[in-house]
Amino acid sequence: MDTNIIYESKYGTTKEIAKNLAMILGPARYGTTDEWKNEYENSEYIIIGTPIYGEKINPKINDFINNNIHWLRKKKVFLFCVNLMQKGGERYLEPLKNILGNCVASTKALGGKLVLDDLDSEDYSKMKNFTKAYGVPFQDVDLYNINQITEYGLSIRKHRDYNIKMPIKTLKAYVEKFLKEHNNCTLSTGYDNMVRSTPVEYTYDDGYMYILSEGGFKFANLLLNDNVSVAIYEQFHGMNTILGMQITGKARIIEDGSQEYNSYLDKRKIKEDKLPSPLHLIKIKVESAEILSYELNEMGYGIKHYYKAN
Ligand SMILES: Cc1cc2nc3c(=O)[nH]c(=O)nc-3n(C[C@H](O)[C@H](O)[C@H](O)COP(=O)(O)O)c2cc1C
Incomplete structure (x- = not known):
């Protein structure tokens, strides 16, 4: 398989995005870091997706990149994060971009979701404290945007499929x-x-x-x-x-x-x-x-x- 999508997801939004990207980029597979197999290393296109919690990328994604840096640097890597920033969410990916260097073809921030009823008690109280401290409403947020996701998938597809340029x-x-x-x-x-x-x-x-x-x-x-x-x-x-x-x-x-x-x-x-x-x-x-x-x-x-x- 030429294209592999690696993600982590706590409440399912990043998983949903990875699944949709895999369909657009097919033939492609998607899976979590735990599902990764060494044989996938021969994929040329690696797409890595992380949700953002407390301004940070997922620790398993961080570990995956650090443990696989030697071969990742030889690939074309696309990084995306899922978050609730309306603008500028790409900055969350800067640490990963710095580790990976020139193999990063693009970084993208995609809109995520917050459903208060779904949160575990720890996340629920974190969000409650956060919204109180920043004076923002403590309520559900839905920035999941299927148009944004398809546009992103198609842009990677174009990059991948039309890589060899003819005169x-x-x-x-x-x-x-x-x-x-x-x-x-x-x-x-x-x-x-x-x-x-x-x-x-x-x-x-x-x-x-x-x-x-x-x-x-x-x-x-x-x-x-x-x-x-x-x-x-x-x-x-x-x-x-x-x-x-x-x-x-x-x-x-x-x-x-x-x-x-x-x-x-x-x-x-x-x-x-x-x-x-x-x-x-x-x-x-x-x-x-x-x-x-x-x-x-x-x-x-x-x-x-x-x-x-x-
Ligand atoms: C406890 C908590 C902390 C979060 N921190 C941030 C944050 O720092 N920045 C941000 O943009 N979104 C933040 N979010 C929103 C998540 O990134 C968003 O809900 C995302 O869709 C989660 O993806 P997942 O369902 O794949 O885990 C936070 C959400 C929770 C519950």
Whole structure:
């Protein structure tokens, strides 16, 4: 497993976050310091999560880092803490960052929870004294924010998956070749609780995908939201022949009968008056592409790539 998440948690918030991060970062495992096995040391990406109690990181996390420093320093380490600071919680991670040095790729403070009814008597009275001393209300606090967690998970994922950078020209040429060599895709459109994935034929030319369609559900979404995602892929036979792309783009409906519409039909040698029903033209600007390609892997560039069009 390339990615391992190590955490400690007293009341379950850091555990919940570790579990969600493991799903986003999958394939990944998550577990406490006690569940750690030496065989996990071959993971390249190590994410360490600690709750903050009394301004301090969890002692087991501290011990784990000190006892494993020799191999941790050779990895890419992401540190996060779970706390109730609205801002600046990263400072709690400074001691760990200082021990680990350059292997720390990022530090992040994530919002935690305080549920007074769940606290054991010792924590309950500590919190009571703390709130009294600082003149803050003695009450439940909920800063747990799933958007913040997914954003954090995706940022680590990007760091991990797109680590091997291809020359941009080579990647662009590869993306364009792939898009030209295929003509089937799944177009996903969405608005509010309406989500639609439609298998369609497309053509590609100079940064744009073109789709002709009689109409339907997807147009209702496109009229309300021009953000689209497009998947183009080959049948899955195993990781050693995996090939596919997920495009993010902006769609526009080209006016029927406009010059652009007519020249597209001309190019495709489609006679409008011969059509059984009118066709509408969707033009998608390719903004970015996430690529899974055994071909690029065989070229020595790694299997996953992120392409951003200019
Ligand atoms: C006794 C006690 C002390 C705490 N001290 C701090 C603190 O110093 N700074 C902070 O931001 N949060 C503090 N918290 C809040 C915890 O970090 C928060 O509840 C977190 O979600 C706990 O994570 P866990 O459920 O994974 O153990 C404290 C909570 C308790 C109960």
